[in-house]
Amino acid sequence: MAACYQKFDPAAYLQYNYTPPRADFARKDSIVPWKLACLHRAFTEGDVSGELLVDIGSGPTLYQVMSGCEVFNKLILTDFLEVNRQELRCWLQNEGGCSLDWTPYLEHVCKLEGKRPSAWKEKAGRLRHVISDILPVDVHCSQPLAPETLPLAGADCLVSCFCLESVSPDLPAFTRALGHIGKLLRPGGHLLLIGALGESYYFGGPGVRIPVVPLNEAQVCDSLKESGYTLIRLEVYTLPQDMQVGVDDVTGVFFAKAKKE
Numbered sequence: 001m002a003a004c005y006q007k008f009d010p011a012a013y014l015q016y017n018y019t020p021p022r023a024d025f026a027r028k029d030s031i032v033p034w035k036l037a038c039l040h041r042a043f044t045e046g047d048v049s050g051e052l053l054v055d056i057g058s059g060p061t062l063y064q065v066m067s068g069c070e071v072f073n074k075l076i077l078t079d080f081l082e083v084n085r086q087e088l089r090c091w092l093q094n095e096g097g098c099s100l101d102w103t104p105y106l107e108h109v110c111k112l113e114g115k116r117p118s119a120w121k122e123k124a125g126r127l128r129h130v131i132s133d134i135l136p137v138d139v140h141c142s143q144p145l146a147p148e149t150l151p152l153a154g155a156d157c158l159v160s161c162f163c164l165e166s167v168s169p170d171l172p173a174f175t176r177a178l179g180h181i182g183k184l185l186r187p188g189g190h191l192l193l194i195g196a197l198g199e200s201y202y203f204g205g206p207g208v209r210i211p212v213v214p215l216n217e218a219q220v221c222d223s224l225k226e227s228g229y230t231l232i233r234l235e236v237y238t239l240p241q242d243m244q245v246g247v248d249d250v251t252g253v254f255f256a257k258a259k260k261e
């Protein structure tokens with residue numbers, strides 16, 4: 001699987017998935033507002049708390065931690081590829097030249113939090129303040145992060161978006177990867193998992209076709225249970241026709257909130 005990621009192009013990937021129509025904040029049926037609403041609810045409904053949030057397989061994106069950064073005082077971003085970690089560092093350093101302007105995302109999450117959209121600068125400052133590390137990760141390793149990365153007790157919460165199914169050749173590998181990242185989480189900690197349903201490939205750049213293990217809802221639920229999680233909630237988004245933009249064959253997106261037993 002690693003070989004097909006050598007040509008991954010963060011800028012193209014962001015263009016494919018994180019600009020309109022998939023990221024259209026004026027459309028109630030756009031995918032990104034749906035994802036942001038799921039994450040906002042999950043982080044703010046009162047059962048998720050602690051000190052440390054770890055994002056597994058961040059890719060070049062930040063939307064997935066924009067709600068969580070208000071709940072946790074320490075946030076670790078991770079990805080397998082240096083090109084993606086560099087994209088995240090670019091935003092963190094706030095010197096311009098990054099591949100995507102995250103302002104509309106920050107404004108939208110501010111609105112979800114009942115703040116003025118112009119509060120996005122404070123939110124950006126909070127997010128930059130709590131990000132403590134941007135580290136390599138490999139979910140196929142039984143120890144996905146370097147041993148000294150986390151406190152002995154583990155992280156209080158994990159978030160992972162569109163990663164596990166995109167790097168697993170089959171369902172058993174997806175389930176094993178879930179178990180591997182579960183070891184990073186303290187008992188009673190929460191996992192917020194977003195992923196693709198029915199996806200067999202996606203383009204990680206022009207001509208960079210990357211295989212994905214196609215999942216359905218039942219398989220996601222079974223894999224979570226098999227790898228030691230109790231499912232709290234599963235939400236599913238079905239893509240409207242005009243969200244099929246030729247960059248993958250995804251049919252739906254799931255959001256799972258689960259708790260490590």
Ligand SMILES: Nc1ncnc2c1ncn2[C@@H]1O[C@@H](CSCCNC[C@@H]2Cc3ccc([N+](=O)[O-])cc3CN2)[C@@H](O)[C@H]1O
Nearest residue numbers: 017022031057059080081137138139162166167196202248
């Ligand atoms: N062994 C590894 N361990 C951890 N991470 C690894 C490993 N290998 C590669 N990686 C890392 O995993 C990758 C994560 S990006 C994966 C993209 N997933 C598919 C894509 C995403 C997407 C987004 C939005 C929408 N939508 O409908 O709005 C649909 C879809 C469906 N297509 C990449 O960051 C790589 O660097």
